[in-house]
Amino acid sequence: MTAPALVTLAHGSRDPRSAATVQALAAATRELRPDLRIEAAFLELSEPSVEQVVDRLVAEGHDEVVIVPLLLNEAFHARVDVPRVVRDAMARHSGLLVRATDILGLEPAFLGVLDRRLRDALAAHRVRELDALVLAAAGSSDPLANQAVARLARVWGARHRLPVAAAFASSAPPATGEAVRAFRAEGRRHVAVASMFLAPGFLPDRAAELALEAGAVAVSEPLGAAPELARTILARYAVGAVELVPV
Structure with a gap:
């Protein structure tokens, strides 16, 4: 059969x-x-x-x-x-x-992919120090979907013993730039952003652009x-x- x-x-x-x-x-x-x-x-x-x-x-x-x-x-x-x-x-x-x-x-196994993508981005920008992380996702009008991203962000931050915030490219606050600025307002100067997107496109590009404008030291590529x-x-x-x- x-x-x-x-x-x-x-x-x-x-x-x-x-x-x-x-x-x-x-x-x-x-x-x-x-x-x-x-x-x-x-x-x-x-x-x-x-x-x-x-x-x-x-x-x-x-x-x-x-x-x-x-x-x-x-x-x-x-x-x-x-x-x-x-x-x-x-x-x-x-x-x-x-x-x-x-x-x-949003499988926990995907955090390993995030880590690899972020390591590549940090190496490309010659960044050796981090004091905060932002997990960027598409965002949804459904609050439960956004809460799932926030939960995964907390798990990811705990793995690295760093403060972490979830940010969204559409439909929900905060945007990536806002999340990066919030950390920098706390005195954290080395903020990296990981892209919880499946593939490149308008939303991941916009999220990366806002993060870098706000002072992020690196933004990773999508999961791929x-x-x-x-x-x-x-x-x-x-x-x-x-x-x-x-x-």
Whole structure:
């Protein structure tokens, strides 16, 4: 019996770096499971669309698909867009079974990726001293999603025994620049910012720009196609594939 196809579903962006990163993450996932059919798709703004990918898989004979949303918070896209995609796919194709898994989320394992990205940024700027950290994320109108970022920030700060603040690129305060200025007002001059974004794009660029203007000593790159993310995708897929098995 053929295993269900795996579709990694990202939001999409007009920035071509974003789609390239999502495709690189799909490729990294394929390296871990070359036996699986793994495709990347997007909700909007980038191609291929999820509809195009699902239609192609069905045309090739796949009748089971597991969608892993590459979303870091449980906000609008996770609650509304992803279920709609599942409904629409099964409505278009008789006999097709589609399951969407839990989102990628904010896994503690991703803190290791943050650390590597931040070390690279600190080395590039020849920074050897830190006295505060800012964890920058997209932000949401859902306060629970923002609280999840704040909790992860506290865990990250405890690991490094440094004060840490969560900051957001949209929808919620504080912005990265505000968070950096708040630490500098306390006398902390070596403030670094880690980017809890999946891929490059407008929001991470804006967050970095505001942080550097405010005096941050370094800003890391987004998470990117890290092996920890690929392994999390496969863990989500495993659960989704089991849910497709008839009881």
